[in-house]
Amino acid sequence: MISSSPQVTDVGGAPRPSAVLIDFGGVLTVPLRQAFGALGEDLGVDADEALRVLATHEGARSALGEHEVGRLDDEGFEDAFAAALSEVGGRRVEPRGLLPRLGAHMELDEPMVDLVRELRTAGVPVALVSNSLGRDSYARIDLDELFDIAVISGQVGIRKPSRRIYALACEGLGVEPEHCVLVDDLEHNLVGAARLGIEGILHRSAGETIARVRERLALPASATP
Incomplete structure (x- = not known):
């Protein structure tokens, strides 16, 4: 009430x-930029790349929206985010553990x-x-x-x-x-x-x-x- x-x-x-x-x-x-930057360094990509991919790559953005409202689980989001990072960076990114690694920097x-x-x-x-x-x-x-x-x-x-x-x-x-x-x-x-x-x-x-x-x-x- x-x-x-x-x-x-x-x-x-x-x-x-x-x-x-x-x-x-x-x-x-x-700041999120700091946490994603540290994740990018873990993955061997440019410090701003991980957050930029999440904000601009259609597949990653769509997966984030679905994940935030509970329609896509952690593993599904990790798969989509890793695929986007791999596509943009030209090197394979292992999906499992991406969210815990990000969380460690938060x-x-x-x-x-x-x-x-x-x-x-x-x-x-x-x-x-x-x-x-x-x-x-x-x-x-x-x-x-x-x-x-x-x-x-x-x-x-x-x-x-x-x-x-x-x-x-x-x-x-x-x-x-x-x-x-x-x-x-x-x-x-x-x-x-x-x-x-x-x-x-x-x-x-x-x-x-x-x-x-x-x-x-x-x-x-x-x-x-």
Whole structure:
């Protein structure tokens, strides 16, 4: 049920956010470019090649979309991604283990994880809203500790930037969309959320994002050592 409790407003009458939706890969972890670059080095390809292939190769892009909504399993995605890398790079890439190898490079950005803990301690509702990539994507974190709810694309069959996935997160938190802020590293995900009235913070660095989240939710700047 959506909460109807009074909301704090900014000067001018706009509602101040009272809940946070937050992405995983590239926000609570190191940047995706860094992780895919390290995977490319593992595979003996140019540091930017793996991510570029995933973004531009039709077969890889299609497989990613199917995987993110749960219609293609890890092995099916690995097969398609490896085939695309092999085609573009001119050398065979072994598919098995591609996702775990990528996951090994998705190191947590600890200040961002600490921000989530800070929000929970302050009583701010927090939802993970993430496009899944591999069945073990979230093995590094305790979902129950960090989030009130986790809305993961492969589990709900909807991926960002669909408005429906953000609506599910808001409903799960019991908060109206206009009282939420989304932290994401991809502009088009913020655009999708904005269609519901969700404020966006484009993540570029932990320091900048933490300061902006604290400011928008009126949290003390010194809350986390």
